[in-house]
Amino acid sequence: MIYPKIPLAQTVIQLYKKKGVKHIVISPGSRNAPLTIGFSNDNYFKCYSVVDERCAAFFALGIAQQLQEPTAVVCTSGSALLNYYPAVAEAFYSDIPLIVLSADRPKHLIGVGDGQTINQKNVFETHILYSANLKLDLKEENTNDVVEELPIFKNLEDKVETLLGLKKTIQEYNEEEIGKAINMTLLKKGPVHINAPFEEPLYDMVDELSVSPKSTTPENEPLQVDxxxxxxxxxxxxxxxxxxxxxxxxxxxxxxxxxxxxxxxxxxxxxxxxxxxxxxxxxxxxxxxxxxxxxxxxxxxxxxxxxxxxxxxxxxxxxxxxxxxxxxxxxxxxxxxxxxxxxxxxxxxxxxxxxxxxxxxxxxxxxxxxxxxxxYWDGIKASRLIKHDNYLNNIEFCDLKAFDVILDSIPNNTILQLGNSSTVRYAQLFDLNKTLQVFCNRGTSGIDGCTSTAIGCAVANNKQTTLITGDLSFLYDSNALWNNYIPDNFRIIVINNQGGGIFRILPGHKNTENFDTYFETNHQLTAEHLCNMYGLKYESASDDMALKMMLKSFYSEDNQPKLLEVFTPKDLNDEILLEYFKYID
Structure with missing residues (x-):
């Protein structure tokens, strides 16, 4: 088997394997080459290449969400790491086991103007369960730098013993820190960060391992109630x-x-x-x-x-x-x-x-x-349901009507991923099919990463996954489609109301240039060309009859994933929804 030559990279990879961390999402880079070499050349790991780090982190989040086990993302040094932050925050607030593994420059190259270098130590400080800041391997060619920092020795033997002790201490420290981080995400279900500095050369490989790290077992506390x-x-x-x-x-x-x-x-x-x-x-x-x-x-x-x-x-x-x-x-x-x-x-x-x-x-x-x-409230619930059905049967085509038709169409025993903002709130108004499994990034409730998460979910699960999302959420995360892992049975439904429809529901002045530009962010974009570029089958509907017709075959087997774009009237959606709450009283 091929291994990276650098002992620290070998240590990380072996401990991941011993801890059962199997899914590794890698974004291309140079500083993380030792890790990429190790993971991609070991058949134990299931590796994915996702270029956009923000999408990669949410993709990994979707895998971890489904498997409920640690999933790792691996990146190079510099701003690449910062692109993980939205997914790290989501994992922190949603209790999802995500391991961020970042390559870093050696300490002496940080803060001196070296390219692709930032302060990576504890960068996720307030949104992380544990930060492991690993130490650089000691090599023969850099021991002189270390000796200069040590106290004066009486003889050469003292120097040698100290250096040998340092080598042992650094290896033990790194093993302990990696173990702590992985154990923390196993026990507490949240994100952890492992920052690993690597010195060049980065691409050297060997046929045998030079280190054999020890793994510690996490200890679960017994469940109890006072x-x-x-x-x-x-x-x-x-x-x-x-x-x-x-x-x-x-x-x-x-x-x-x-x-x-x-x-x-x-x-x-x-x-x-x-x-x-x-x-x-x-x-x-x-x-x-x-x-x-x-x-x-x-x-x-x-x-x-x-x-x-x-x-x-x-x-x-x-x-x-x-x-x-x-x-x-x-x-x-x-x-x-x-x-x-x-x-x-x-x-x-x-x-x-x-x-x-x-x-x-x-x-x-x-x-x-x-x-x-x-x-008493059973009676109110029954009355609301009757009025709910009556109202939906007598309204024009709009967001609310579209959700009624779409949610009723989703096949039994499949997974439903919901985008944030208006999407999840519309879904709240309906009694869903009891066989569905429903997920949404509600930790931070952001629109970033909804599509990437849904794709990661679809990759980790054999069940068909359907994502319902808004136009802004979809366009914001369009790089999610830039990977080679989207299953053929993955389905996306985009509700395109030409902007941030949620802002029309909230209090405020509507139909002004300021509102259209800075709140609703009015646009005329569609998903069609993105689908052509990324290989998704594109379909669209703009009325009740067309939507029902498209949905009849939308979920059927195909040799490519599909996207259905549903166009609704932005000027009517908020009025119909607000009137809905008055009607059901």
Whole structure:
């Protein structure tokens, strides 16, 4: 087998292999050549070449999102590393195990005007679980530099022993730091950064390894809930008649069904789920905004819970945030193994464990409380659904109508990736197919990287993946299509309303030159030429009938990925949506 000659590169590659880090996304460069040589010449690793570092990082994020195991991105030195930052932040807030591996210049070449050089040490300081800043291998030709920094020795033997000790210490230090970083992302599920300095020559190769690094095993702490906390929670829960459970971003099949069934049997409990919750039950309340948007003060007071229990990641619905921040619960408990956001400004208890473990200790000790809390809101939910259907049957073609048709068309047991901004918010208004697995980059809620993430997801999963995204999100991340790994069964649906349609929904002055240019960013671009350049089959629709016709064959097997661009009237979309919330009251 071919290996890089540099011992540090050998160390990194061997420890990745021992830790089971298999998927490596590499962006071309020179300083990272030792790493590229090592990874690409070892059949254990599945390597991908993605030129644009921002796209590469989100591509890796999509793989890690699906596999729920560490995925690595590898880049050269300089600004290449900074292009990883959006995906690093998303991984940090979404708890996705991403390993950033950057090559760097030797320390003596930093800050002296050498090309393609920046301060890479701790560059992701506030958005990273761990930063491992590795040390340069000591070589015979640079030991003189090291000796100059050492104290005066009595004899040559002292110098030799010290240098030998330094060589051993540096190797041990690097092994320890790499191990710490990988163990951290394995245990805590988030991004880590390993920065590795390499001295030229960079392309030398050998047939045998010169180092044999040791690997440490991460130690999981046992799951537990403090007995006093558990007892107090059970007592409070059994004493009140209005309990609300709100579930944020959640991986599919993560929560045991028996606990969901137990929550559904209690009429004093309402469970709100979101599109990204991946939790379904006939007695739960999806489409939060559809239920609460038309409420007045009297309705909000009736809905206000005594206890709020939350689990999962970030919440999409701005309306549920506004409601619970004003109509605060007496108690807010959040259950998570890692962190608790005080989203509603009323957090009283962070229960540091997994939801499954908490429910296993908690729910068997609770008892159904006599209450009409859920039954009353069941009636409201049924009424909203009837009005929802009536409204959609009588409106012109628009964003809302397009989402109704598209979401109903997605094949069973497939993956749905959603773009941010208006896309995920429109999806929130519909009761989705229960067989779908839904994902969205809600850690930072940015439009950057949605397409790249979806492609990484499609690469890591045998199921068909459909991305629904807005025109600005798609154009912003168009370099996502610049790779050779897009599966033939990958599908993209672009809702093109000629700009940032979300800004027309928000308060502000519309239809002015300033608004069109700087907020909505009005444009006349389409995806057609991008599809021709990157080898995607392009289709389009601009009305209800054409859309339904195109969707009949859109998901069928083909020898290339497909993109369907749906054109909607930008001047009507906001009016129809705002009128929708009035109508369903």
């Amino acid at each position: 007995d006093a906390v558990l007892t107090a929670c059970i007592k409070d829960w059994n004493a009140v008649s209005k309990k609300m459970v709100v579930v944020g971003v959640n991986y599919p099949n993560q929560i045991e069904q028996r606990w969901l069934d137990m929550l559904a049997t209690d009429n004093s409990v309402i469970v709100f789920t979101e599109t990204t919750s991946n939790i379904y039950h006939n007695d739960f309340f999806p489409s939060i905004d559809k239920l609460i948007a038309p409420l007045d003060d009297e309705g909000f007071n009736m809905l206000q819970p005594d206890i709020l229990l939350t689990f999962g990641g970030l919440i999409v619905s701005k309306k549920i945030k506004a409601f619970l921040r004003k109509y605060k619960p007496q108690h807010h408990w959040h259950v998570d193994l890692k962190k608790a956001n005080d989203t509603f400004f009323s957090l009283s208890n962070f229960i540091e464990t997994t939801p499954n473990h908490f429910f296993s200790k908690f729910l068997p000790e609770t008892k159904p409380v006599k209450s009409n809390y859920r039954l």
